[in-house]
Amino acid sequence: MNRRQALRNLGLGAGAIIIGPTTLNLLQSCKSDAQHTWKPVFLSASNGFALKQILEVILPKTDTPGAEDLNIAEFIDSYMNEIVSEDRKQNFNESANAFSRAFKNEFNKEEAEGTAEEYEQIVGKYLKATPAEKEKIVKRNTETQDPQDKDPGIEIDPDAGSLAYLQEVRGLAIWAYKTSEEIGENVMWYDPIPGEYIPCGSIDDLGGGKAMSL
Amino acid sequence: MSNFYESEIYDAIVVGTGISGGWAAKELTEKGFKTLVLERGRMVKHIEDYPTMNDDPWDYKFKGQLTPEERARQKKQSRTGYTINKASAHWFVDDIKHPYNEEKRFDWMRGYHVGGRSLMWGRQTYRLSDLDFTANKKDGYGVDWPIRYKDIAPWYDYVESFIGVSGEKLGLSQLPDGKFLPQMQLNCVEDHLKSKIAENFDDGRLLTIGRVAHITGNKEFEGRSNCQYRNRCIRGCPYGGYFSSNSSTLPAAEKTGNMTLRPNSIVSEVVYDADKKRATGVKVIDAETKEEIVYKANVIFLCASTVASTSILMQSKSDRFENGLGNDSGELGHNLMDHHFRAGASAKYDGFEDKYYKGRRPNGIYLPRFRNLKNNENRDFIRGYGYQGGAGRGNWTEAIAEASYGKELKEAIVKPGGWTMGLMGFGETLPYHENKMYLDQDKKDEWGLPTVTFNAEFKENELKMRKDMIEQAVDMLEKGGFRDVQGYDNIGAPGLGIHEMGTARMGRDPKTSVLNGNNQVHTVPNVYVTDGSFMTSAGCQNPSLTYMAMTARAADHAAKNFKKSNA
Numbered sequence: 001m002n003r004r005q006a007l008r009n010l011g012l013g014a015g016a017i018i019i020g021p022t023t024l025n026l027l028q029s030c031k032s033d034a035q036h037t038w039k040p041v042f043l044s045a046s047n048g049f050a051l052k053q054i055l056e057v058i059l060p061k062t063d064t065p066g067a068e069d070l071n072i073a074e075f076i077d078s079y080m081n082e083i084v085s086e087d088r089k090q091n092f093n094e095s096a097n098a099f100s101r102a103f104k105n106e107f108n109k110e111e112a113e114g115t116a117e118e119y120e121q122i123v124g125k126y127l128k129a130t131p132a133e134k135e136k137i138v139k140r141n142t143e144t145q146d147p148q149d150k151d152p153g154i155e156i157d158p159d160a161g162s163l164a165y166l167q168e169v170r171g172l173a174i175w176a177y178k179t180s181e182e183i184g185e186n187v188m189w190y191d192p193i194p195g196e197y198i199p200c201g202s203i204d205d206l207g208g209g210k211a212m213s214l
Numbered sequence: 215m216s217n218f219y220e221s222e223i224y225d226a227i228v229v230g231t232g233i234s235g236g237w238a239a240k241e242l243t244e245k246g247f248k249t250l251v252l253e254r255g256r257m258v259k260h261i262e263d264y265p266t267m268n269d270d271p272w273d274y275k276f277k278g279q280l281t282p283e284e285r286a287r288q289k290k291q292s293r294t295g296y297t298i299n300k301a302s303a304h305w306f307v308d309d310i311k312h313p314y315n316e317e318k319r320f321d322w323m324r325g326y327h328v329g330g331r332s333l334m335w336g337r338q339t340y341r342l343s344d345l346d347f348t349a350n351k352k353d354g355y356g357v358d359w360p361i362r363y364k365d366i367a368p369w370y371d372y373v374e375s376f377i378g379v380s381g382e383k384l385g386l387s388q389l390p391d392g393k394f395l396p397q398m399q400l401n402c403v404e405d406h407l408k409s410k411i412a413e414n415f416d417d418g419r420l421l422t423i424g425r426v427a428h429i430t431g432n433k434e435f436e437g438r439s440n441c442q443y444r445n446r447c448i449r450g451c452p453y454g455g456y457f458s459s460n461s462s463t464l465p466a467a468e469k470t471g472n473m474t475l476r477p478n479s480i481v482s483e484v485v486y487d488a489d490k491k492r493a494t495g496v497k498v499i500d501a502e503t504k505e506e507i508v509y510k511a512n513v514i515f516l517c518a519s520t521v522a523s524t525s526i527l528m529q530s531k532s533d534r535f536e537n538g539l540g541n542d543s544g545e546l547g548h549n550l551m552d553h554h555f556r557a558g559a560s561a562k563y564d565g566f567e568d569k570y571y572k573g574r575r576p577n578g579i580y581l582p583r584f585r586n587l588k589n590n591e592n593r594d595f596i597r598g599y600g601y602q603g604g605a606g607r608g609n610w611t612e613a614i615a616e617a618s619y620g621k622e623l624k625e626a627i628v629k630p631g632g633w634t635m636g637l638m639g640f641g642e643t644l645p646y647h648e649n650k651m652y653l654d655q656d657k658k659d660e661w662g663l664p665t666v667t668f669n670a671e672f673k674e675n676e677l678k679m680r681k682d683m684i685e686q687a688v689d690m691l692e693k694g695g696f697r698d699v700q701g702y703d704n705i706g707a708p709g710l711g712i713h714e715m716g717t718a719r720m721g722r723d724p725k726t727s728v729l730n731g732n733n734q735v736h737t738v739p740n741v742y743v744t745d746g747s748f749m750t751s752a753g754c755q756n757p758s759l760t761y762m763a764m765t766a767r768a769a770d771h772a773a774k775n776f777k778k779s780n781a
Contacts, residue, residue, distance in 0.1 A: 058619040066624075083276050127618040170619065174627055178609075181272035188628050192270070194443040194573035199399035203570040203630065211607070211630040214270065214444075214574065 042081040046112040047096040053119040098161020126163045188213035224250045224511040225778045232330025234745040234761045235517035236459030241769030243472035252479040255326030260460040264450030266301045274300045293321045302448045320668030321709035329460040337427045339379045340755035341390045356645035357721040359750045360731030369763035377457035381425030389582040396431040402566045403605035410694035419584035426577040427457040443573030483530040513776045520714040520746040540735035549645040551752040553711040556704040557680040558638040559687035561696035578604035595678040599641035639683030642754040670708045715749035733768040742768045
């Protein structure tokens with residue numbers, strides 16, 4: 001093992017300590033309570049609960065931290081509150097509400113009452129749909145809404161809204177995950193000062209199979 | 215308002231501290247000229263004043279994105295799409311504090327601080343050739359350059375040796391070789407395309423690594439060290455790995471003891487003495503106190519950037535020069551050029567899946583001009599273009615199909631994605647008289663100075679050239695075995711190349727140009743203008759190296775023709 005490899009392993013080890021088993025258990029034990037008591041700054045409380053459940057499906061805790069450990073729901077909620085345009089705020093809110101209606105249609109209960117299994121099922125329904133199915137879902141919305149004359153009184157189609165919502169949440173979650181300190185420094189290949197350029201080396205030798213985080 | 219007159223008479227005044235101003239300051243002070251260097255913006259000290267140089271995305275609450283309130287102050291500066299974020303927004307002006315007007319859209323990207331755009335420049339460094347210096351004469355657009363390659367070649371040598379340029383020697387007449395440091399390397403996919411182009415084309419086109427103002431190899435540069443492959447250049451480099459005024463020319467000028475650097479100094483006009491037929495100094499408005507001060511000097515170098523230097527000349531009105539200093543020709547503000555780019559193709563490559571690279575190379579590939587090198591090509595456009603671009607391994611978007619969520623997604627997104635490659639043309643824009651900037655005397659800024667209005671557009675020759683840029687990029691990628699080859703044309707507007715040029719052009723005839731072949735105002739020989747405004751034609755190469763070489767050459771001319779006060 002060369003010096004650089006040793007340093008890299010040390011880096012990964014240091015990261016593992018931060019999310020050691022004791023910490024993970026602690027986080028798990030209070031998780032469901034935390035999800036119910038969280039007061040989002042942008043989303044409604046029930047949409048906030050749903051967001052946390054959705055993120056648990058998209059980025060679950062495995063041998064690396066998941067969405068809950070990295071506060072990704074809180075990040076997305078305040079990102080919507082502080083950063084995005086008014087249009088995007090409104091669209092995000094409307095599609096979150098569409099998801100809420102789709103959840104009720106699917107399970108005949110409120111999203112705030114949903115179980116982890118139900119969330120797994122409904123996220124899969126939309127995100128695992130084939131490209132043809134997704135196209136059909138998107139089309140459903142354009143048939144009921146004239147984009148030139150958007151009537152605020154008309155609610156967007158629950159299926160089309162849910163697909164849009166889940167795709168946006170997924171994209172934001174991946175971005176937030178990869179640019180978090182924990183993942184960026186300890187899971188991906190963190191190399192702030194490469195000092196050299198190796199143009200064409202073995203992917204396993206260079207970053208241990210990981211992508212550069214910066 | 216009564217003016218305060220500084221009693222000291224300087225040997226020289228340099229207006230601006232960017233790529234050109236830094237060079238003028240270095241050369242004049244090293245030749246013993248007591249030089250006052252004026253900068254309209256704030257002080258920026260090398261390293262000390264690069265607040266974001268080591269930041270990671272997670273050091274910012276929203277990974278570097280700005281709030282709507284912050285974005286609203288830099289709407290025009292945001293048009294590049296990559297400069298206005300927490301890491302680099304502080305190098306770009308506040309559009310509300312520094313407004314300009316657009317009869318036609320023009321993207322005027324700039325920073326008001328010591329070092330100017332030398333801190334945020336793209337660092338691509340190419341020589342012009344006689345193909346460029348004779349182009350206007352051959353096809354009749356614009357006026358003939360008063361110089362040829364042999365006049366500037368030794369000055370290219372001189373500035374390259376000081377700034378450090380890494381690159382590959384190719385022996386091409388249209389893109390002369392320079393004094394190069396060891397070249398950076400092509401990655402696997404770029405190297406693959408290079409050999410496929412060599413196999414498939416016999417019209418002289420070839421792919422090389424970009425020539426870039428970064429230090430590589432073993433040569434020593436005072437106060438600077440080698441590029442560390444962080445690719446955080448736009449934030450200011452703590453290693454001095456790339457050339458900037460702050461890391462290189464201004465410290466050299468400082469070391470002579472002959473430089474007085476005055477930030478927060480907005481030059482409103484050049485003061486002209488009709489009896490002596492010379493400029494005697496400049497009028498400055500202190501950006502903070504708004505106090506007016508007149509500084510005197512024997513020689514004046516305007517290096518404020520193309521649009522700003524032209525504005526200063528336009529504002530310098532007198533009985534002799536009713537339309538602005540040196541504007542007998544009426545060409546001042548006209549012939550505004552930029553490069554047109556963002557036309558080309560991108561594609562994916564299947565292969566080299568087990569290969570990756572280490573380091574974030576702050577440089578890409580270059581494919582030198584191969585069109586209209588000879589007179590008999592009979593194309594539907596004149597002049598030419600080069601390509602910049604590169605290959606890299608993509609990110610999680612590649613992984614969508616296999617892993618939409620869960621454990622599989624988490625594993626996929628931390629691995630390198632598939633290879634993608636892009637080729638983007640950078641083309642020459644012709645010098646059209648009607649492409650112009652002028653001053654709006656009714657809309658003043660907070661210092662009471664008129665604002666700039668732009669009226670410029672790309673025309674038929676540029677549009678036809680872009681079709682070829684796209685077709686050839688697609689063809690090369692297809693012949694290289696790439697898949698999903700997509701041509702694109704995203705023309706934007708002039709200015710976006712951040713290569714404004716031509717509004718005080720050089721020429722042989724005072725009736726049709728503002729400057730002579732030594733960068734002197736034809737009729738006011740102690741005023742030199744050495745930023746992009748002197749460019750008689752644009753070439754298709756990134757122009758900064760030419761500004762530096764011409765500035766050093768002009769300073770040498772000034773030193774030989776104007777006396778120091780103590781001499």
